Amino acid sequence: MDTTLSAHEEARQGDRKHVFMVNHDPKFLDVVRELLQDASYNVTTTNFVPRTWDQIAALQPDLLVIDLSRLSGAGWDLLEQLHAQGVTHRIPVIVTATDPGLLARVERERDRYGGDKLVTKPFHVEVLLDAIEALIGTA
DSSP: OHHHHHHHHHHHHHHSOEEEEEOSOHHHHHHHHHHHHHTTOEEEEESOOTTHHHHHHHHOOSEEEEEOBTTBSHHHHHHHHHHHOHHHHTSOEEEEESOHHHHHHHHHTHHHHOOSEEEESSOOHHHHHHHHHHHHOOO
């Protein structure tokens, strides 16, 4: 009986949509991961950008949430690479930042960075969930 339940749970998770989040703050990632998992999404998180593109290319998630910071150019490089590469170009991207100026730059340079939705932090989880659902539907 437990095996059947486990297999059922596995099948249910296999049907879930996959969200991949990149943010420098591990505590933030933990909180948002739990909230998205509660909303029935599979979630992968990372705060280490150098190998992130390879992970995204291999996993092919349904959606990316990438946080930008003035202190690090790694997020910008990742956005540019994701947008330029055919294997990741089709994946919808939500870009978050605490600085509205960073989001304005993404807006001005969409042909370089992509970005399907822009969300200013801090945000209520409902704002993020609405943006995710608008791009890929409910979990």
